[in-house]
Amino acid sequence: MSKRNWIYGRNVIITGCSTGIGKELTLQLVKKFGCNVMGVARNQQKLEALKTELGDKFDYRRFDISDESAWRNFSEEMNTMGYEVDVLINNAGMIQDFSQYSDMSMETVNKIVNTNLYSVMYGVAAFLPLIKKSKFGYIVNISSASAILPVAGETIYSATKGAVKAFSESLSQDLAGYGIGVSCVMPGPVKTDLYKTRDAGDGKAKKDYELVESIGITAETAAKRIIKAMRKKKLRVLIDGVARLMDFGMRVAPSLTCKMTGKAMSSATNIVPAFAPIFKEQAEKKEEIGESIKERKALTYNSLKKVPEKGAFSK
């Protein structure tokens, strides 16, 4: 436990502390860095188990992070009780089932946007006044490597994570004058329950999280890397090899990397059946329209120029 680290003994709020990366961050910040952690999640049993393990250094509030009024009530309560808040870690989030965007209901779209993006904005808005009073003010937003290389069938998840990245990078400039640092963390695959939430009980998602289990890092390692980045006050944090590879591809050849990622996924539907709904839809559409992909690709600029005189939409 290094007392020379600015993180030592800080008061930290962590969302999504009941499992995965958030739980590991909580354990390490309390046990190794003597922090006081106020955790946020919904699962009472898991929160109570953490309280039993960590004692007075940990407390929690149960609410849905996509509820703005819950955030306001939470910060008002902290303020009234005279709590000092140094660090806010917006970690909680949800994944989407692999699917074509056109197959998603607006209800699902709104749920993912509210949980992954608005919650971050609500949290920062609610706690900035308290964080500004701290000499050690710091904000960590957990985005994803899909903010750098968005993947097929993950349109809304990738969009929310990309927005969290832009929000964080802009916020870091807003807050520089207050001495408040911001880290935006973009992990690649981490072995947590996140991917298991896709499993509707039919076993189709199993291969998906088996793949994550084989290439991902542990939540413990991810938490270590995040704390290290916080210590160094790093804005852009890529965790780990897979995220760096994605970043490299998008720097060197963004269009090609995007295209090849989709291609690789579409030819891996046998290995990862969870990808199938994304590409099945495309195959059906192809038959429905009566055009082969080859024919579509053969359309040249000249053939497109032959627009009907009345205009494409006129009868």
Ligand SMILES: NC(=O)c1ccc[n+]([C@@H]2O[C@H](COP(=O)([O-])OP(=O)(O)OC[C@H]3O[C@@H](n4cnc5c(N)ncnc54)[C@H](OP(=O)(O)O)[C@@H]3O)[C@@H](O)[C@H]2O)c1
């Ligand atoms: N695992 C990965 O491979 C990976 C990769 C890139 C980015 N990430 C990001 O890392 C973050 C943590 O993910 P994880 O892998 O640790 O996931 P996880 O194991 O599924 O944990 C998610 C946590 O968020 C909480 N949560 C979810 N929705 C909530 C809501 N509406 N209100 C309050 N709490 C909520 C859950 O608690 P309750 O169920 O108790 O509410 C849980 O503690 C997420 O933002 C995720 O997008 C993960």
